[in-house]
Amino acid sequence: MVVIPGSELLAATLNVVSQSLQIPVIIFLLIFAIFAVFAFGGLISDYKTRVRLTRNYKEELIFSLVNAEGVSELKNIIKGSKIYDSQKEVLLKIADSHSLSDESREAWALNLIEEEEEVVMAKSLEKVDIVTRIGPTLGLMGTLIPMGPGLAALGSGDVTTLANAIIVAFDTTVVGIGSGAVAYVISKIRRRWYEEYSSNLQLFVNAVLENLKN
Known part of the structure; x- marks a missing residue:
């Protein structure tokens, strides 16, 4: 019986572990590539249906919310808006929390904004960010293994x-970097949209709170 030195045993074990990761890495890369394609399609679909509010419209809506007379009119303005x-x-x-105190209503509004x-x-950006960060890493692993x-x-x-x-190495590199690049572009665009969404929501919430204080 040949006795394998400790270092060689560790190296052999490390090699087995490394080679056993090749198939899982390829599977995840394929999943990431499919996800990137569908996510890009979803981005195009959302772009077509995206609500675009001009500065003048937002100004008119805010003044309408602030100056609405009564909760009923306030709710009608909200329902008829383009948001x-x-x-x-x-x-x-x-608007339905008009019976609360100002402090309780503001706390409730803040909670609703945070949940939204x-x-x-x-949740929308979580999966895209994972592909952005993990995709190139898996591509590198698929190259080296x-x-x-x-x-x-x-x-x-x-x-x-x-x-x-070499063919497997190049293919995994391209898929990993490509998936990460597409996910990065999607993340940047969606993050800009959501920042605009959040900013507008904050404006409208403040207008409603101002009205309910009167």
């Missing part, structure tokens, strides 16, 4: 195995 339905829902909930930002922004056996095969004159390893 997102999710924003209308938040404003209507605040968490639902609309955090097959190169070990490929270089070992080159030492024994097996050029075919090396060529196959």
Whole structure:
């Protein structure tokens, strides 16, 4: 029986672990690539249906909310506005809290805004941010893992195995970086949209709160 030194045993174990990751890495890269394609399609769809509010319209809406006479008129203005339905829902909930004190109403409004930002922004961007960060990393892993056996095969004159390893390495690199790049672009665009969404919501909420104080 041949006794393997400790360092060689560790190296052999490390090699087994490294090679066993190749298939999971490729599977995740394929999932990321499919996700990036669907996410980009969703971005285009949202762009077509996106609500665009001009500065003049926002100014008119804010003054209308502040100067509305009574909760009933306030709610009618909210329902007839061009803002997102999710924003209308938040404003209507605040309008229905007219019986609360000013402090309680402001706390309730703040809670509604935070929940809306968490639902609309955090959850929507979470998966895209994961692909942005993990995609290139998996691409690098997919590059390095097959190169070990490929270089070992080159030492024994097996050029075919090396060529196959290089093909896998290049493919995983392209898919990983490509998925991460697409997800990064989607994340930047959506984050800008959501910041505008949140800013507008804050303006409208303040206008409703101002009205209810009168």
